[in-house]
Amino acid sequence: MKHAVYGIAQTRHQAESIVDHLKAAGFSNNEISVLLPDTDGTRDFAHEQNTKLPEGAATGGAAGMGAGAIIGWLAGIGSLAIPGVGPFIAAGPILAALGGAAVGGAAGGLIGGLVGMGIPEYEAKLYDGKIRSGNVLISVHTENSDQVHAAKEVFKNGNAEDIHSTGEPNPPK
Template sequence: MKASVYCITRTVEQAEHIVLELKQGGFTSDDISALLPDRRGSRDFAHEHHTKAPEGATTGGVVGLGLGAGLGWLAGIGALAIPGIGPFIAAGPIMAALGGAAVGTATGGILGALVGMGIPEFEAKRYDAKVREGSILISVHTESGSQRDAARDIFRRNNADDIATGAEASVP
């Protein structure tokens, strides 16, 4: 059964270490998602944004994210500005979810994308609140029970918080 395993980390360094271990454990960049607040100042990092008005969000290519090898390895990493919420950095399948219709309103932003990815609403609300407070959400797609166990073990070894597993939503 396809499912995802989720966790919260408190620092970019902790998240990068988890992502590197997931990579070493055989997970691909397409399997791993990360979502974190964009705390960079414009004087510290160069980035450009392109308007994506239909989704109500600003997205774009990002140059010089300043992230280490762990998060920099993820596919599709980019910056988002979610109206009423603020700037975020996202990568992996969550980037596509946030770039879609779920971002149409401030209330639908992160919460709507997480529920749309198959996270139960009560857990999605908890993750949404923690990411808004500055924590980092990591999720990894798994195909089997052994992959789920491996991902949970990596999260535990790295002292991640709020480790949970959820069935994935089917994509039309």
């Protein structure tokens, strides 16, 4: 079973530093995800208020400019709007995972999307509140306990808050 490690950065600068250290620790852009509120207006590049995942992914270049160089390095950066929650910038595997919430207006919005990623509901509610207040959620998908430990150390050294890890369900065969 794969695991994921999650943490909250209070600022974009702190988030970029943590992502940079995760890269240095050997994690690839396909293993790191970032989710932050879109406060810089990159939603203006979206085609409509309820951005569809492919359209959100197409705005990746514009979102990358607003998100910063290190976050812009991550795979699949784009903007999406979750009905009832607002516009976000997402990068990495979290973009695809939350895309359904953006497209379908899933019940629970962001919380539902996070729970769907395997985050326990009480932690998803905690992260929802932190993200809505301007913090940045960073997650790292890991293969083994050594990587879980390494990711947690990077989060701790970067002064991240609310660091948790969880097992990810195995993909269906």
